[in-house]
Amino acid sequence: QVQLVESGGGLVQAGGSLRLSCAASGRTFSVYSMGWYRQAPGKEREFVATINWRGGSTDYADSVKGRFTISREYAKNTVFLQMNSLKPEDTAIYYCTLSSTNSYWGQGTQVTVST
Secondary structure (H helix, E strand, O other), X not given: OEEEXXXXXXXXXXXXXXXXXXXXXXXXXXXXXXXXXXXXXXXXXXXXXXXXXXXXXXXXXXXXXXOEEEEEEHHHOEEEEEEOOOOHHHOEEEEEEEEXXXXXXXXXXXXXXXX
């Protein structure tokens, strides 16, 4: 089993920044990738960003390219999402995900961007 614990969400004004963290524990020896999804009220969960755990290659949703950066601290099994130039439409619950032989999800952290 794998446990994911997210932190770093909160309330920020438009144009501001937040940094999300997600620490993985448990059976993390076969991690393929980690990433972030988000779900806004009344909308489906959508992909935000992902990082290949060993190689470090990244991929982003078009809506966040140039504003968000995903990174990892390999030794601590932790992934980060630096979010800059935040917009009200970025308001959502952000979920960390880990892919190995199975897929795991965190409990989510709320990000609210005010106008």
